[in-house]
Amino acid sequence: MSYQKHIPSNTSLKYIAWVTPVLLFALLIGAGFFYKERMLYIDAPHVLFRIINNGHFWIEEHRYGSFISQVLPLIGAKLHLSLQWLMILYSISFYLFYLVASFLLVCTFRNYGLAVLLGLYFTLFVSDTYYWPNNEVHQGITWLLLVFAVNSFVAAKTKKLFTTSLLFILSFFFAIWTHPLVMLAAVYMWLFFMLDASTWPYSKVQSVIFSIFLLLLSYIKFNQGMHHGYDSSKIEMVTQFQFKKIKTILTSPQLHFFLRSCIHQYKLFSLIFTAGILGLLAEKKYLLFIWTLLFVSGYLVLTCITFRDVSSRAYMESEYMPLVIISCAPFVYYILPKLKMSYGLALFAIIYLLRLGDIYNAAFPYTNRLVILEKINDRMKDKHLTKIIIPEPVAQIDSELIMNWAAPVESIYISKLKGEMPQRTFIFLPIGQIKTTDTIAKDTLLGSFEKRSAGQINSHYFQLDTTTTYKVVNYSTLME
Numbered sequence: 001m002s003y004q005k006h007i008p009s010n011t012s013l014k015y016i017a018w019v020t021p022v023l024l025f026a027l028l029i030g031a032g033f034f035y036k037e038r039m040l041y042i043d044a045p046h047v048l049f050r051i052i053n054n055g056h057f058w059i060e061e062h063r064y065g066s067f068i069s070q071v072l073p074l075i076g077a078k079l080h081l082s083l084q085w086l087m088i089l090y091s092i093s094f095y096l097f098y099l100v101a102s103f104l105l106v107c108t109f110r111n112y113g114l115a116v117l118l119g120l121y122f123t124l125f126v127s128d129t130y131y132w133p134n135n136e137v138h139q140g141i142t143w144l145l146l147v148f149a150v151n152s153f154v155a156a157k158t159k160k161l162f163t164t165s166l167l168f169i170l171s172f173f174f175a176i177w178t179h180p181l182v183m184l185a186a187v188y189m190w191l192f193f194m195l196d197a198s199t200w201p202y203s204k205v206q207s208v209i210f211s212i213f214l215l216l217l218s219y220i221k222f223n224q225g226m227h228h229g230y231d232s233s234k235i236e237m238v239t240q241f242q243f244k245k246i247k248t249i250l251t252s253p254q255l256h257f258f259l260r261s262c263i264h265q266y267k268l269f270s271l272i273f274t275a276g277i278l279g280l281l282a283e284k285k286y287l288l289f290i291w292t293l294l295f296v297s298g299y300l301v302l303t304c305i306t307f308r309d310v311s312s313r314a315y316m317e318s319e320y321m322p323l324v325i326i327s328c329a330p331f332v333y334y335i336l337p338k339l340k341m342s343y344g345l346a347l348f349a350i351i352y353l354l355r356l357g358d359i360y361n362a363a364f365p366y367t368n369r370l371v372i373l374e375k376i377n378d379r380m381k382d383k384h385l386t387k388i389i390i391p392e393p394v395a396q397i398d399s400e401l402i403m404n405w406a407a408p409v410e411s412i413y414i415s416k417l418k419g420e421m422p423q424r425t426f427i428f429l430p431i432g433q434i435k436t437t438d439t440i441a442k443d444t445l446l447g448s449f450e451k452r453s454a455g456q457i458n459s460h461y462f463q464l465d466t467t468t469t470y471k472v473v474n475y476s477t478l479m480e
Contacts (some may be wrong), residue, residue, distance in 0.1 A: 001066055002459055009340075011392070012336060012337060012338075012339050012340065012341045012344045013112045013113060013213065013332075013336050013337050013344075014110075014112050015341050015344070015345060016116055016336060016341075016344045016345060017105070017106050017112035017113075017115035017116050018106060019119060019345065019348050019349070019352065020102045020105075020115045020116060020119035021099060021102045021103055021105070021106065021120050023122070023123065023352050024095055024098050024102050024118075024119070024122065024173075024358075025099055026094035026330070026356060027095050027098075027122065027130070027319060027356075027359075028092050028096060028099055028128045028430060029343045030090060030130070030356075030359070030360070031091045031092045031094065031095050031133070032088055032092050034130075034160075034363060035087050035088045035091040035092075035368075036087070036132065036370055037131050037363060037366035038091045038130075038131050038132075038133055038296055038366075039066055039088075039090055039091050039413075040087075040373070040410050040413055040414065041131060041132055041366060041369070041402075041403075041406070042132070042134075042372055042403050042405060042410075043132065043135075043406070043409075044090065044091075044132075044134050045135060045406050045409045046135060046406045046411055046448045047060075047070070047202055047410075047411050048073055048086065048087065048090050048409075049409040049447070049448075051070055051073055051074055051077060051459050052086065052453070052459045052461055052462075053075045053311065053456060053457055053462075055077070055078075056074070056132070057070050057074060059069065061136075062177055062224070062430060063136040063139075063140070063175055063177065063178050063179060064174060065136065065139045065140055065143045065174055065175065065178030065179075066136045066139050066176060067269055068093075068097045068139060068236070069093045069094045069133075069139060070090075070093070071093065072089040072092075072093040073089050073090040074386070076089050077461075080460055082290050083413065083416050083417065083461055084417060087384075087413070088173065091133070092119045094133045094138070094139075097139065097142065098118070098122065098138075098142055101108075101118065101142045101145065101146055101167050102115055102119070103144070104146060104149070104307070105118065105145065105149055106415040108208065108398055109149040109152070109153050111148070111149040111152065113329075113332050113333050114148060114149055116144045116332045116336065117325055117328060117329065117332055118145055119184055119322060119348070119352070120324050120328050120332070120351075120442055121138075121322075121324045121325060122138075123322075123351065123352055123355035123359075124269040124324050124328070124351075124355065125266055125269060125270055125317045125320045125323070125324060126274070126317060126355065126358075126359055126426055127265065127313070127317065127359055127361070127362035128312070128314035128315035128317060128362045128365070128366075129311040129313075129314045129315070129318045129321070130359045130362065131314060131362065131363065131366040132314040132315070132318070134229065135179075135315075135318040136178050136179045137178075137179040137181050137182065137319075137321065137322060138180075138318070138321070139178050140175055140176070140178030140179035140181070140182035140392075141179075141182060141185060141321070141325060143174060143175040143182075144175040144176075144182050144185060144186055144189075144325075145325075146175075147171040147174070147175045148165070148189060148193070150171060150173060151164070151167060151172075152201050154167055155201035155206075157210045158202045159183055159203065160248070161205075161209075163211075164206060165209065165210070165213070168210050168318070169213055169217070171393065172186065172213070172214060172217055173217055175223060176217055176221050178216060178470075180221060180222065180323070181319070181322045183217070183218040183221055183222070184295070184298075184299060184302075184322060185324070185325040185326060186214060186218070186399065187214060187215070187218060188291070188292075188295045188326045189325065189326075189329065190210075190211065190214055191291060191315050191330055191445065191458075192288065192291070192292075192333075193292060194207060194211075194290075194298065195285075195287060195288055196333075198330070201421070203387035204450050211250055214353040236303055238302060238306060241305050245347050246301075248299055249301060249304045249305065250297070252304045252308045252309075253260040253308065253309050253310050254303060254304045254307050254308055254309065254316075255300065255304050255309055257310045257316070258303070258304075258316075258320070259302065259461070263377045265358070266320075268355065269324065269327070269328075269353065270468070272327070272331045273296075273327040273328065273331070275331050275335055276292075276328060276332075276334065276335060277289065277292065277293070277328030277330060277333030279330055279331065279334040279335045280292065280330045280334060281476075283334055285330075285334070288330065292326065292327070292329075292330055294325055295326045296323065296327055299322070299323050299326060300323075303320070307319065312361075312402055314402075340372060357419055362443070364442075365400070365402065368400060369400055369401050370403060370414075371448055372397050372401060373401075373407070373410055373411060374398055374414055375413055375479070376390075376411070376426060376478065377411060377414050377418070377424055378425045379478050379479055380426065380478070381420070381424065385424070385469060385471060385478075386422060386423075386424050386465040387424070387425055387426070387446075387465060387468060387470045387471065388426045388427075388428075388470060388471050388472070388473045388478070389426070389427055389428075389429050389434055389437070389446070389470050389471070389472045389473070390427070390428050390429050390473060390474070390475050390478070391427055391428075391429065391430070391431050391434060391472065391474060391475075392429060392430045392431070393430075394428065394475045396475060396476070397475065399411075404428045405448055405449075406426075406448045407426055407427055407428055407448075408426070408427045408445065408446060408447045408448055409425075409447060410450055411423075411424060411425045412424075412425045412462060416461070416462065421463050422463040422464055422465040423462055423463060423464070423465075425445065425464075427446045427470075429446075434472060440469060441469070442467060442469050443455075443464070443465055444467040445457065446470065
């Protein structure tokens with residue numbers, strides 16, 4: 001059975017798919033250019049600090065697929081490359097993975113629709129979140145698209161149930177475990193492809209068995225996340241939600257923020273989604289039409305339940321991004337193949353150029369917060385301070401810093417990049433917490449969610465001042 005028979009493909013879709021690697025290469029270059037903005041913002045410096053000092057991968061919440069973005073900085077640390085190079089390698093490693101994935105989808109598996117979806121995923125909801133790369137959902141979605149391509153490829157080559165089952169379980173486990181939101185996109189895309197009998201590579205028996213496998217994997221992941229760490233607090237919002245309060249979603253700030261954003265910041269997403277839905281109706285794909293609307297509506301409801309109030313735009317964009325896979329699949333598979341190649345290429349060139357412009361314009365808040373952190377470092381130097389605690393709240397800069405919990409490592413990186421030895425470090429703490437924090441020990445770093453002794457710090461990269469204790473200094477006093 002020919003593999004080509006099972007690929008939704010035409011010349012237009014093929015050439016549009018080739019735009020995705022070009023797009024991701026441009027985003028990779030941007031990741032190198034904006035490496036400070038990306039690597040000196042909360043999670044990235046926190047994770048890199050753990051990699052450097054612990055000497056191994058730092059996988060949180062069982063999100064195993066995130067290892068792929070940590071390979072280069074880990075190797076770089078083993079080779080004792082400079083901190084600047086580790087930061088650059090870590091920043092570009094995300095898009096290097098996405099770029100390689102796009103080439104595999106286009107060149108190896110010739111699954112052009114998935115390649116186009118990958119490009120749309122990394123643009124339609126992306127502006128601020130480009131500068132916060134560490135939400136593992138991005139690696140998870142990329143793994144998922146690769147998993148669909150790999151399983152389709154193997155299924156077209158062999159019908160051996162044991163081989164295809166083992167591959168299916170292991171690969172979908174890996175993708176879904178990288179982030180809980182991946183399971184929603186996986187379930188949607190599974191039925192989306194299954195309903196097109198002309199391109200579906202599985203027998204009826206395989207389809208039933210694999211559908212059960214997918215649902216079981218999703219249930220197990222949901223159950224595991226419900227009882228563990230960070231994910232449990234989010235899932236708890238859903239499991240404890242009372243159905244009688246469903247009407248409150250209509251008045252939630254989250255829903256209003258999303259709808260306003262779809263009119264202004266994300267209008268291209270709205271247009272592509274609308275065109276795809278109309279395309280399903282035109283093709284009389286009524287079941288897919290209902291399936292898509294149910295999943296889009298369900299995804300929004302879950303988002304509004306989990307995040308009734310709006311967090312930072314960078315965070316919310318990451319939460320919205322899997323919706324691209326669900327919302328844009330009809331457009332990619334039922335509209336694009338009908339377009340002339342020149343029209344399709346022009347359309348996607350315009351889409352990506354506009355979104356790249358939005359990403360570039362979103363840099364200012366992250367560049368600005370670096371300026372603030374560097375000014376704090378400079379004032380510490382002027383006043384001969386190496387370790388300080390800044391009491392919260394700090395009205396002058398709180399909103400501009402967006403989040404400040406990673407300040408202990410962000411400040412060390414800034415000091416190291418300036419060639420200072422030992423490095424200066426500062427932490428923001430509420431006044432009540434300062435009273436219960438040990439500020440007597442001279443050889444302890446008050447880090448992000450940890451206290452780390454000088455002996456637990458990689459001395460090749462960082463030198464902690466062990467001759468003084470932390471000083472409590474008000475921000476206004478420091479900046480005088």
